[in-house]
Amino acid sequence: MASSHSAHVAPAATRPVQAPSGFNAQARAVALGDVVLESGRTLPDVVMTYECWGELNDDASNVVLVEHALTGDSHVVGDTGDGQPTPGWWPGIIGPGAALDTDQYFVLAINVLGGCRGSTGPISLAPDGEPWGGRFPQVTVRDQVRAEAACLEALGVRRLHAVIGGSFGGMRTAEWVAGFPDRVERALVVASSGCATADQIAWGHTQVVAITSDPEFRDGDYLRHGTFPTNGLALARQIAHASYRSASEFEARFGAEPQPGEDPLEGGRFSVEGYLDHHGAKLARRFDPLAYVRLTQAMATHDIGRGRGGLDAVLEAYEGELLVAAVDSDRLFPVSASTRMVRAYGRGRLRMIHSPYGHDGFLIEADQVASLVQELVQRPLRGTPRLVRGVA
Ligand SMILES: CC(=O)SCCNC(=O)CCNC(=O)[C@H](O)C(C)(C)COP(=O)(O)OP(=O)(O)OC[C@H]1O[C@@H](n2cnc3c(N)ncnc32)[C@H](O)[C@@H]1OP(=O)(O)O
Numbered sequence: 001m002a003s004s005h006s007a008h009v010a011p012a013a014t015r016p017v018q019a020p021s022g023f024n025a026q027a028r029a030v031a032l033g034d035v036v037l038e039s040g041r042t043l044p045d046v047v048m049t050y051e052c053w054g055e056l057n058d059d060a061s062n063v064v065l066v067e068h069a070l071t072g073d074s075h076v077v078g079d080t081g082d083g084q085p086t087p088g089w090w091p092g093i094i095g096p097g098a099a100l101d102t103d104q105y106f107v108l109a110i111n112v113l114g115g116c117r118g119s120t121g122p123i124s125l126a127p128d129g130e131p132w133g134g135r136f137p138q139v140t141v142r143d144q145v146r147a148e149a150a151c152l153e154a155l156g157v158r159r160l161h162a163v164i165g166g167s168f169g170g171m172r173t174a175e176w177v178a179g180f181p182d183r184v185e186r187a188l189v190v191a192s193s194g195c196a197t198a199d200q201i202a203w204g205h206t207q208v209v210a211i212t213s214d215p216e217f218r219d220g221d222y223l224r225h226g227t228f229p230t231n232g233l234a235l236a237r238q239i240a241h242a243s244y245r246s247a248s249e250f251e252a253r254f255g256a257e258p259q260p261g262e263d264p265l266e267g268g269r270f271s272v273e274g275y276l277d278h279h280g281a282k283l284a285r286r287f288d289p290l291a292y293v294r295l296t297q298a299m300a301t302h303d304i305g306r307g308r309g310g311l312d313a314v315l316e317a318y319e320g321e322l323l324v325a326a327v328d329s330d331r332l333f334p335v336s337a338s339t340r341m342v343r344a345y346g347r348g349r350l351r352m353i354h355s356p357y358g359h360d361g362f363l364i365e366a367d368q369v370a371s372l373v374q375e376l377v378q379r380p381l382r383g384t385p386r387l388v389r390g391v392a
């Protein structure tokens with residue numbers, strides 16, 4: 001299966017990549033050339049960008065791939081530039097002595113194909129020198145993972161010691177397990193699923209409509225028109241953000257309190273409305289609307305079992321180590337989605353992240369995630385011949 005997938009990606013031409021060293025993150029790019037998508041369309045001149053930490057060992061057997069979530073990026077942890085880590089979106093997880101110990105592991109985070117954080121996406125330039133805009137084709141989670149595999153191959157990395165991801169990053173992690181089972185020794189899927197649920201598709205649909213129905217969207221060609229669908233993107237984020245947090249957290253935190261200085265009886269906002277407004281406006285300042293649409297649609301079509309005999313068959317056949325963790329208060333990626341993966345895999349048990357925050361618990365409860373990561377990377381393999389280092 002893995003070989004047929006790699007055939008979808010043209011031979012890679014890499015930009016020079018120097019051996020990274022020390023803790024400092026290295027932001028780099030790999031040019032893949034033409035990539036044939038699951039749809040049959042060809043995406044030309046694909047470039048993948050990534051950051052990495054630690055040092056690649058001689059036989060390239062110490063590589064850990066971290067997959068970012070929907071609006072995340074390769075900046076898993078920060079770096080002050082003088083070698084000292086600063087918080088990123090999974091603070092403290094990478095560094096000397098951290099769960100992903102840079103004295104042992106070479107950690108990579110690749111910006112997703114179709115996003116807006118450096119890898120090819122809707123704001124990239126098409127061959128005609130203009131931004132892709134609305135012409136940017138729909139990509140799938142499979143396309144994204146195949147592009148990541150090609151990116152890693154170009155770097156001389158074929159097998160992964162571990163792949164780790166939460167939410168949309170967990171979807172790509174699950175797709176690594178399904179699409180490249182012989183290359184992934186261990187995987188940790190956090191607050192995610194092996195296939196999209198109707199509920200997730202429904203939530204995503206409302207967000208896509210919020211963006212595409214903004215008059216400034218212009219069929220995705222807002223850059224060419226000099227407009228920007230700020231309101232649509234902010235509304236999409238508000239809808240999404242409400243699904244990322246738990247009802248009980250909202251109740252305890254905001255109740256029906258007014259936003260400071262405002263009176264809902266006089267047309268002012270409730271505090272929870274002010275909070276959602278804040279998160280909507282904040283995302284609209286840092287994210288591309290069409291990338292948001294394309295990534296949301298990619299999530300909707302996520303199904304590791306499509307054309308492979310179903311999710312159960314795929315996970316049951318996986319011979320590596322799989323850890324699945326759910327957030328106990330997650331209403332977007334429910335515990336049942338994780339339980340389904342564990343049952344299909346047939347080994348191990350579901351790990352629970354305890355959090356009052358809902359889905360965002362996978363970001364907020366970084367200490368609990370770090371414990372799971374540590375357990376995964378240190379876990380001895382069950383030792384089937386397929387998993388002996390260097391044997392692909
Ligand atoms: C993988 C990735 O997601 S990568 C990028 C990281 N994620 C994001 O940025 C997504 C957006 N943010 C989030 O999802 C969350 O803020 C998390 C998960 C990162 C952190 O959660 P928490 O620590 O619980 O932060 P919380 O949700 O309370 O948000 C705090 C913000 O809300 C603001 N806020 C809180 N209440 C109100 C209110 N009533 N009115 C206006 N603003 C408010 C705070 O001032 C603060 O603003 P700031 O973030 O600009 O400093």
Ligand SMILES: N[C@@H](CCO)C(=O)O
Nearest residue numbers: 069070071072167168
């Ligand atoms: N806050 C996360 C939630 C989605 O997983 C994000 O924006 O990526």
